[in-house]
Amino acid sequence: MSNELEILTKQEALLQFPKFDQGDAYELGKFMVEYAKSQNIVVAVSIRMGSGSIVFQYLPDGTNLLNQKWMERKYNTVRLTENSSLMASLKWEEAGETPKIHGLSEEEYALCGGGFPIRIKGSKPIVGVILASNLFHIADHEFIITCLRAYLKCPEAPAFSYTC
Template sequence: MTDAPLPECPLTETDLPEFTPDEVRAQLAELTFDSVGSFDQEAAYSLGTLAAEIVRERGFALAVQVVLGEHIVYKAALGGVSADTTSWLRRKSNVALRDAQPSLLTRLEADASGTPHQIDDEFAVSGGSFPIVVDGSVVGTITASGLKDVIDHDLVVTAIRSYLAN
C-alpha cells in the first residue's frame, strides 16, 4: 500500500458520484488481473484490508467483503454499520457473479430498461459489488455495503484501482 492520501468520497446526497453504464463497463475492462494465480487468498486479504483502510480513513459506516469462488476470504464491518449488511453483501455479490459485471451496471441497465430491481433472498440489484476478473474469468467479488450504492461502488473501484497500482 502507498502512503499517498486516498481520494475523498462524497457523503451528501447532492455530492453523490454518478456513473453511466459506459463508465462502469470501462471500469470493468480496466480493473482486471493478468494471470491465473495472480489473485489468490493472500491477494484477497490484501485487497480487503486496503478497502477497509479506505473505509476507516473516510470515516464511513460500511462493510466490505472479498469472496473467491464460494469462500469468504475477507470481511470487515466498520463504523457501526448495521448487521443487515451481511445479507446485502451476499446478495450483491450474487448479482456480480451471476452477471459477470458490477452490480451497479446491472442496476443501471435495469433503470434504463424500466425493469424493477431484483431484491429477494438471493439477489440484490444494487451497486457495490465488483467481479474479480483474472484472465477473462470471474473468480470472485469485492463488495461494499452500508451507504448509497454509488458510494459502495466507488469504494470498491477505488480499492481495486489502488491495489493494481501497487
C-alpha cells in the first residue's frame, strides 16, 4: 500500500464519531463554517446523512451551483466506495480503473478529494458524508481533515501532504 493510502486509511480509522445524528451534523457544519471564516477560506460545505438527505449546507459568496454539483458527485463516490473520495481516487488510479469500467457515469461520480465518510466508532457502515468544494481537490480533503481533527479532538490523525 502506498504511503498516501496508509495516511488516508489512518485518517478514516481515527476520525470517527461516538454518535452522529442530524443535530451533530448541524453542529459540525457550523464548526466548519466558522473555521473557514477564521482562516479566510472560501469553501462550500455540505453534510449528508447516509440516506442522501442534506442536513447542513453552506455556499458562501465566491461559490455557486457548480460547487454543489461537485459535492453531489463526491457524495456518490463516498457512498459507493465507503471511503473518502480521495482514497477512492488513489485506489482506482493505482488499479488503472475509471468509473466507466464499472458501468458508472463520470457525470455522477468524482474521483478527487473533498468527500469524507462519517462513521460511528465500532461500526463499519458509514452513516453520512462530509463534503467540501472550491479549493484544489486535495485541499478540500485536508480542510475536512483539519476540521475533524479539531472537532473530534484527535490531533494524532495524520495530514495528507501535498503541493499545489
